[in-house]
Amino acid sequence: MPSTIDWSKIRSVIFDVDGTLYDKRILRRFMFGELCRHALGGPAHLKDLGVIMAFRKQRIRHREDEVERLEESQYEWAAHRCRVPPEAVRDIVTEWMLVRPLRYLPRCKYNHLDEFLRALEARGVATAVFSDYPAVQKLSALGLSVAHAVCATDSSVNRLKPNPRGLQFVAKLLDVQPDECVYIGDEEDLDAECARNAGMQFLIIGNKKRNRVGYFKDYLELTNQVARTSTINQMSSRSLS
Numbered sequence: 693m694p695s696t697i698d699w700s701k702i703r704s705v706i707f708d709v710d711g712t713l714y715d716k717r718i719l720r721r722f723m724f725g726e727l728c729r730h731a732l733g734g735p736a737h738l739k740d741l742g743v744i745m746a747f748r749k750q751r752i753r754h755r756e757d758e759v760e761r762l763e764e765s766q767y768e769w770a771a772h773r774c775r776v777p778p779e780a781v782r783d784i785v786t787e788w789m790l791v792r793p794l795r796y797l798p799r800c801k802y803n804h805l806d807e808f809l810r811a812l813e814a815r816g817v818a819t820a821v822f823s824d825y826p827a828v829q830k831l832s833a834l835g836l837s838v839a840h841a842v843c844a845t846d847s848s849v850n851r852l853k854p855n856p857r858g859l860q861f862v863a864k865l866l867d868v869q870p871d872e873c874v875y876i877g878d879e880e881d882l883d884a885e886c887a888r889n890a891g892m893q894f895l896i897i898g899n900k901k902r903n904r905v906g907y908f909k910d911y912l913e914l915t916n917q918v919a920r921t922s923t924i925n926q927m928s929s930r931s932l933s
Contacts, residue, residue, distance in 0.1 A: 696905060697893055699921040703872040705812055706862050707838070709823040709830055711878035712897060714800040722796040727788070739774075743784045746770040751824075755852045762852070763845040790826060797833040802897070804911040809836070811918040818866050822858045822875070824882075840865045853882045856890035863890070 710716055731738045750769035759765045767778040767785070774781070812819055820840040821827045827841045842862050844851060849858040863870055870891035877883020878897050884906065887894035895914070896907045908914060 697874060697895065697917070699815070699918050701872065702817060702874055702893075703868045704818045704820065704863070704866045704874075706820045706822050706859060706873055706875045706892075708875070708877035708879075708883050709821055709827045710825065712876055712883075713805060713830075713834055713836065714797055714802060716800070716878075718800045719793055719796055722800075723788075723793060726792060740784050740788070743770060743774050743776065743781055744788055746773045747781060747785050747789075749773075751852065756855075758851070760850070762850045763847070766845065790829065794829055794833040797830060798835070801834050802911055804915055805836075808911040808915045808918070811915050815918060815921075818868070820862050820866060822862050824852055854885035854889055856886055859886060859890035859892060863892075 707713060727741060731741055747766070747770040750773060751766055754765070754769055757765075764778070767781040770781045770785075771778040809819060819838045820842070821831065821838050822842045822844075824844045826843045826845075831838065831841060840862060842849060842858055842865070844853065844858050849861055851857040859873070859875060860870070863873055866873075871893070873892045874895060875883060875887040875890070875892050876895045876897065877886075880896055884894045884896055894906055897910070898907060
């Protein structure tokens, strides 16, 4: 993998969640079956699918907006589009995007992620999460633990990616400078751009563009990079002593 990351200078790794800690293509297959079965329940159930689609589309449409109450506004956007109460949108989104997927996440978790996290811990590198969606329950389902889990809709952030406010807030929590951080995501137009806007380095997981700088195939590649850096540092320390 082409990479310009000097791991000896990195003090923190911040992760996106969806598509970054687990393979969202596999999760979509699980959820597609659930949604199809749900839709067979009748017109009311079918309407739930429309609400979910509207919620996603409206979030994309308003991604660049600077709103005062992002947590509430995201449901109001879809509610206006679907002509249902915002509370109904919240309930549907919570069930189908935040709760029901939890049972499947362990089967979607990326291989070698745990090894990478252990390699970072061994080097004293702090880990955190910044996601456009709440992550605490997902992290628990995946069996992962990080120093901080921050969501774009938190009142302390209140901005969606690629606005850099969330990453900047996480860096302050970790007491590190932006150039000492790497943000790992799965989407260049959101995650890489968010990192650039925050003055951080980035890595993007995926196969399609893995020959480009900043892209990697799987977490084994990163684990090996961190391990090699540790070995080189140890050899340098011995030669200087």
